[in-house]
Amino acid sequence: MKKIIPFLALALIVVACNNSKEKEKSNNSNEQMDNAENPLLSESTLPYGAPDFSKIKDENFQPAMMEGIAEQKKAVEAIANSEEEPTFDNTVLALEKSGELLNRTSQIFYALAGSNTNETLQAVEEEMAPKFAAQNDMIYLNEKLFQRFKILHDKKESLNLDSESLKLLENYYEDFEIAGANLSQEDKEKLKEYNEKIATLTTKFGKTLLDANNTGAVTFTNKEDLAGVDADFLKSKESEDGKGWTIPLQNTTQQPLLQSMDNRASREKLFKAAWHRADQGANDTREIIKELVEVRAQKAKLLGFNNYAEWSLQKTMAKTPEHVNEFFNKLIPAATAKAQAESDEIQKMIKSKGQDFKLEPWDWNYYAEMVRKQKYDLDENQIKPYFELNNVLEKGVFYAANKLYGITYKERTDIPVYQEDVKVYELFEENGDPLGLFYTDYFARPSKSGGAWMDNFVTQSKMYNKKPVIYNVLNIPKPAGNEPALLTYDEVTTMFHEFGHALHGFFANQQYPSLSGTAVARDFVEFPSQFNENWALYPEVLKNYAIHYKTGEQIPQELIDKIKNSGTFNQGYSLTENLAASNLDMQWHTISPDKKIEDVNAFEKEALNRTKLDVVHAVPPRYRSTYFSHIFAGGYAAGYYSYSWTEMLDHDAYNWFETHGGLTRENGQRFRDMVLSRGNTLELEKMYKDWRGSDPKIEPMLKARGLK
Numbered sequence: 001m002k003k004i005i006p007f008l009a010l011a012l013i014v015v016a017c018n019n020s021k022e023k024e025k026s027n028n029s030n031e032q033m034d035n036a037e038n039p040l041l042s043e044s045t046l047p048y049g050a051p052d053f054s055k056i057k058d059e060n061f062q063p064a065m066m067e068g069i070a071e072q073k074k075a076v077e078a079i080a081n082s083e084e085e086p087t088f089d090n091t092v093l094a095l096e097k098s099g100e101l102l103n104r105t106s107q108i109f110y111a112l113a114g115s116n117t118n119e120t121l122q123a124v125e126e127e128m129a130p131k132f133a134a135q136n137d138m139i140y141l142n143e144k145l146f147q148r149f150k151i152l153h154d155k156k157e158s159l160n161l162d163s164e165s166l167k168l169l170e171n172y173y174e175d176f177e178i179a180g181a182n183l184s185q186e187d188k189e190k191l192k193e194y195n196e197k198i199a200t201l202t203t204k205f206g207k208t209l210l211d212a213n214n215t216g217a218v219t220f221t222n223k224e225d226l227a228g229v230d231a232d233f234l235k236s237k238e239s240e241d242g243k244g245w246t247i248p249l250q251n252t253t254q255q256p257l258l259q260s261m262d263n264r265a266s267r268e269k270l271f272k273a274a275w276h277r278a279d280q281g282a283n284d285t286r287e288i289i290k291e292l293v294e295v296r297a298q299k300a301k302l303l304g305f306n307n308y309a310e311w312s313l314q315k316t317m318a319k320t321p322e323h324v325n326e327f328f329n330k331l332i333p334a335a336t337a338k339a340q341a342e343s344d345e346i347q348k349m350i351k352s353k354g355q356d357f358k359l360e361p362w363d364w365n366y367y368a369e370m371v372r373k374q375k376y377d378l379d380e381n382q383i384k385p386y387f388e389l390n391n392v393l394e395k396g397v398f399y400a401a402n403k404l405y406g407i408t409y410k411e412r413t414d415i416p417v418y419q420e421d422v423k424v425y426e427l428f429e430e431n432g433d434p435l436g437l438f439y440t441d442y443f444a445r446p447s448k449s450g451g452a453w454m455d456n457f458v459t460q461s462k463m464y465n466k467k468p469v470i471y472n473v474l475n476i477p478k479p480a481g482n483e484p485a486l487l488t489y490d491e492v493t494t495m496f497h498e499f500g501h502a503l504h505g506f507f508a509n510q511q512y513p514s515l516s517g518t519a520v521a522r523d524f525v526e527f528p529s530q531f532n533e534n535w536a537l538y539p540e541v542l543k544n545y546a547i548h549y550k551t552g553e554q555i556p557q558e559l560i561d562k563i564k565n566s567g568t569f570n571q572g573y574s575l576t577e578n579l580a581a582s583n584l585d586m587q588w589h590t591i592s593p594d595k596k597i598e599d600v601n602a603f604e605k606e607a608l609n610r611t612k613l614d615v616v617h618a619v620p621p622r623y624r625s626t627y628f629s630h631i632f633a634g635g636y637a638a639g640y641y642s643y644s645w646t647e648m649l650d651h652d653a654y655n656w657f658e659t660h661g662g663l664t665r666e667n668g669q670r671f672r673d674m675v676l677s678r679g680n681t682l683e684l685e686k687m688y689k690d691w692r693g694s695d696p697k698i699e700p701m702l703k704a705r706g707l708k
Helices: 058-080 088-097 100-115 119-140 143-154 163-179 185-215 231-236 264-275 286-302 308-312 321-329 332-352 361-376 380-386 389-405 489-506 522-536 539-545 557-565 571-588 600-610 642-659 665-676 684-692 699-704
Strands: 218-220 245-247 408-411 423-428 434-443 453-458 469-476
Touching (some): 058 100, 058 119, 088 143, 100 119, 100 453, 119 163, 119 185, 143 163, 185 286, 218 264, 264 361, 286 308, 286 600, 308 321, 321 332, 321 571, 321 642, 332 571, 380 557, 389 408, 389 489, 389 665, 434 489, 453 489, 489 522, 522 539, 522 642, 539 557, 571 600, 571 642, 642 665, 642 684
Parallel strands (some): 434 469
Antiparallel strands (some): 408 423, 423 434
16 A cells, blocks of 8 residues: 555645644743754755654654644745746745655654554644644635646646646646635635544544554463464464463454464454454444545535545546446456355355354355365465565565666665664665665554555655655564564565555656655556566566575475466455445445435445445455545545556556566566656556557456456
């Protein structure tokens, strides 16, 4: 996932961070840190301007971000109130430069708020959310500022701008219109109220869900209840008093351990803990959801749209909810039919084991693994010893990047990190020129949000002469002591996925930071990452990194064949759970402004039934509404479909590579030059078609999923 920092993606989401209560800001000098003592108020002197975590303290963030807000506000007022004739330099470029301190500081803050939070950072996040919403509105609802952009936009053809500068002007102008610049002053004030409320509710959702994930962890006191679970994993989850084992919840519906737990009652207990984590007790998110979708719908109505999705999709490839639904309609029948066939096969496996019960969601992964072993003779525990974390990264992820793009790396132990498990690498071009810094934060911990994502500490731009500083975050269970971290194949592909996002950021070659790298529409930003997953199983790459952590032996061809042969296994389930979540998202965000939701669970049930995504009983949505952080705490509201949309692009693109020689420097360079390095400087449909030679086709995706 590409993490979207709240106020840095104004046109697509306007705000996606929040607060619960506005607090009075004291002017007491004891609460204000002297500028000289706050390292965030000046650029870091570390290589690439990397954050100096040896100096940064939690209490530095709020003063620095408030200073950034004040600086930007002063700059924006100067632009808007200028009596000079608008020019590109005194208006467009001046606005692009106005938020340098705020952007730099908030990028660091949101990195920690997502991956290593605490009560202090959570309080700051709550405090700042409505201020960021107001900051967006201060810019995009400023009538004088908008009129200056309108003057320039109306005569853009005569300005003799280079293509990227013209794109910057057009991008800002579209952002103004989407954000509500054409509204009356009265409606702008109402919109500001909505934006602040949305900011408050999304931050509240994220905080509540983090608490729900942590308090929802399941403790087992009888070891027999955990029969089948890997002994090393259990050792890492042993309670401090030695009287039990505490299993943390992943943010998805299905939990990784359900695949190996022999005890059916234990599977049900773990599944239901995940299913109900946020629809009961102190961490119930349902009231937040009801209020949030209602405010979003009202905001869309105020802006002249029938629903929030119509407003949100304006700058995407899909453009409208209707186009998204047309795309889904091509997938749902085939996906659910395959899922039903898989369900029938698993039910037969249950019967063959002398069991007589109806397949339930908590049974699926356990018995599906048996079917996989029977059909393909593939046991996940057979392959994990070949997927040691450091080998996967350095001899797999980095190796593929070297073969395609020529980049090399070295570990940097002299760069301060924000948590002891974080590692830093410096990346280099093929000719040895520096490319940027790459941070890895792979292990799960209570202070980290669920899931996996990429973002920047420093964004590439020629305007500031900046090279990128990028981080990847995963949630792999940390092994006990000095034991190696052995990955599932899903975790391997996730590592390749997130580095695909990183490559999109590292290869950015833009003048302006707001157009740089991954600053593209949601239904394109996941394309480079999903495409990069293909190299995990590419023979040359796989044999280089899949080395047994004890014997040093290369993974045998027999196991490789089993992994490949099982590639379409369980794909009906996988696609159906994804489509169910995607459709839930679209249903929540196509609600009429006149409709009031009374019961979140009932709405969810009806939505799945309406789209025929509940026809296979044992296939639940990948995310229930109550813990769907992508759409209620992140930047993917009305945008979760983008994972399936970009999967179409991914398979179509890989099909091109397969027919043009596969993993070669020539192919990699062409893809870098025509796609990965372009940022948001071209229309995305044109960018893809120029590289591919045609519009994307859905057939390679259906074939890869085993649906055709």
